[in-house]
Amino acid sequence: MASLDGFPASFYGEPGVLGILSNGISAFLVLLQNFNTARTGIAPVGVENILAGVHLILIGGICQLVAGLLSFRKYDHLSGTAFIGYAALWGSFGATRIYFGALPETPITVFMPQQMINNLSLSTNMTSNISSNATTEIPISHLFLSVKESAIAGLVPYIFLSFLLAFCSATVNYIMPFVFGAITATLIFEAVGLVASSWALVVSGVLELLILLFAIYGSAALLAKGLTQRLVLKGFGTPLFNVLLLGTPNSGSAKSIGQEKKKNTKYAEPMALGFFSDTIAAFIFAFYSFGYMKSFGLGSAWVSIIAVAQLFSSYYAHLRQDCYHTTKFGLHATYWLIKAWDEFVLSVLLVEDSELVSGRKAMVGDWFFVTAGLVLCVGSLNTDVLELIHNMLFVLLTVSTIPQIPLQGYYIFFGVACSLFTAASLYGTFSRLINTIAEKSLIPVGPQPVSTEQLKKVLSCSRAKQGDQNALPQTDQASDALFYLTNGVAALSALHARFFSLNPAFLHLTVPWVLISGAIIQAYVSRLQVTGGGRFGSVISSIYVAVWATWTWFRFAGNLLQISTEAAYAFTAGAIALLVINAFLMLIAAYRNLVLLFLTVVMEVVLVCFLLSTLQRLPYELEMAMLALLSIICIYGALASLVNCIFSQRSLPMGPPIIKEKVKQDSAPELPCPAVDSRLTSSLLKIAGLLGEGAVCGIPTDTVYALAASCKNPQAIEKIYNIKDRPAEKPVCICISSVEQLVAAKPPFSPLLWEFMKNVYPGGISCIVSKGDWLLKLGVGPAYDRVGTKDSIMIRVPDHTVTGHLCDITGPLAITSANPSGEPDSTHHSMVINRLGHKIQGVLCDGNSNEVVASTVVNCLKIDEGTITIVREGCVPAVKVRQIFDRVKSAMV
16 A cells, blocks of 8 residues: 555645736736837737737636635635636736727727716717717727726726735735735726826836736745645745734624534635625626716626626535525626626617617516525525625615616616625625634624524424424535526516517517526536436436527527528427426426426426417417416525525425325335434444444544444455445545543654644544554554555544444444545435445434535654644645644644
8 A cells, every 4th residue: 555654745735826826927918018008108909909818818817717716625715715806807807908909990889878978078079969869989089998997997896805805815924915915006006007197007017027026936935835745935824913913703692692603614615705706796887887987898798707706606605515605696696697798788789768768677587686685685694694784785786777767767776786785795705704714703794683593483384393304305405596596587587578579679688688597507507406416416407508598599589680480490399399308307306396396397388388489379478477487486496495405404395206205105215224313322332233243334423424344354444445446555544432542552652743633633633643553452453454554544533422432332443434436425324325325234324414525634644853744635724733733833842
């Protein structure tokens, strides 16, 4: 077997190397253009701008995005938020450069709302030429001005957020604050340089040179740290100031009424990134609504890019099994994308003012967002006051765009709502970052509005006793609520088909609503459904992506393209195929719940209407009724899924799985292996007896479920390798009940190692130590050669009562995670049964695991030299492990 001592530390390198270096190179690209513009007095045009934009998107955008995603996996919320946020910044800056390079050299005709026209800073002659139909020819100079104004509107919120990132990073190290601080100053002078003389570009260029220098040093320091697992170069590991100086913990009031903190997992907390994205999007819309931006062409690109970043915050919330933030940030990203392209259509396409008014009145999709916002308000009652206020402001934001608001006051109302939402999002970004860095509530976010028990009591519609029958099945996923919301928005937006012949301009407005929510975002939901572990995965959501995409192409884009009768017959065949497929989806839904079954049944009728529309025989009243009914079902499904997932029990009824219930009435399915309740002493004795006989069993730990075998039986440990298809070179560790059990074996550990182990045990940390004869005294016995490597052994002391009692009965156990090799860890006993039940001899059932990832592995073989190595970062962050070690080492000195 390979020795863990020789494990390449570079495999666990620092993603900050890529992130910081991407910022430096991106700044250098902009620096070259700024200095050239200042020297020649001529701004770069055409291909030069386009190439610069492409490089910014590839290097500052995509490369830094990868760094941000890797940072989230290393439990680094600050770097993850910063790198993904700056990836959106450089990507948007690159889009701006491309937009500059692609501008035409001759005037073009564009449409702008009358309120925007009134705010135009045009010459007297040009203003007099604006006709009543709200279209006008704009010279290229004014197009450049419009693009610059759009870029400034995007840069300003990034300035505020970059300053926050610099401040927050000062609580972690003293390299990142200089990098982020230089970026903040650079953005200020870049914004000034868009409207002022070349001196601002020179200052910006100097600051960008500083960014490059800081980035080179910072990336070198991180690279050396990743390769050596030591702080070779200064800058990381020591903060500029202690985050605790910001205030005193104020979480006591929240805990007193039952607020529960989300458990740490392998993935960092993405809430700050979600608030970050909301700040950018709302700020840009506020600028546009108050007339500062004359066109939303470039603004749509900035908002779209930051909305994609917000989808990543939703994705990582999903990986953390956080259904509330998965739904919230997914819904917000959907809203920003739809509104961005809605305004793009209105400000760029040629439509008359009268058509705009009727088109606005036809848009009823905003009403679904209002209702969805109220659903999020219900979910936030279980979090804190900040979340509730933020959701209430989102409701105000959606109310400000309902079709009943007169067009004259539409943009003012929308702008005010966006401004308030921006302020709350900015505060949310700061508070979430600081509080997650400190792991305490230093920045006040308010107590939990309603205690968990009170909320359960109010929402619960079931009078069944608490127990297994009320527990949430594993088929319910964190993405279910978002699945219902995307279909609901698409369904209510599709109601506009009734006005085809009345308003051609309205077709342009409807395409973003149905296509983005029903197809694009639902494709993202389909990806989430794959990772959720549900029985039918992403089948339903994937098919509905095709349904809404086809609907958009034929019903909306088809009218614009004037599809021929022969081509329409192809859609007829497609509609028939979708009808047949949806019939199978109804069968799948019958295995899930009544709400999903109702949704698929109504969708079948909607598809019948779609078929009739391809034959020009559509009864519009029936279609409108079915689409409205579908949206109502989706609202209830979203609310019930969200509430049930938050509380992990059936608070709101979704209805029983029809087919499964009929099967249960005939004969209950037999489990592939004995599954016993961990709360019973007889269960512990039964599993202990099986282990003593050489069996392999699934057991709970303080992290995820594990496969266990007795260290007294080498053949049982061999079975673990066969059951998991585990590579032979990967050793298994041993699990004991307490440090005292280890002390009794009298291993020759140094005082520093003993003190370190006493500080980390029991808990989610595994220590690799040297092997010796003391293992025989511990009770390892004949399995000495089958655990660990030739020279080392990894020891676990779980902070779990059931596991501790089991080890007291059986002696040391050889354990490894209860999952097929290479697949995600098992976080519920049902996952162990479903995946490995036919290969093992028993499962000790303990419900949901405490974590969703295994323990953090620490190599302590060189601890006497003052060094430990993080071999695998798991549920305990590497930063926290090092803090414990540094504290212990200082105390020993």
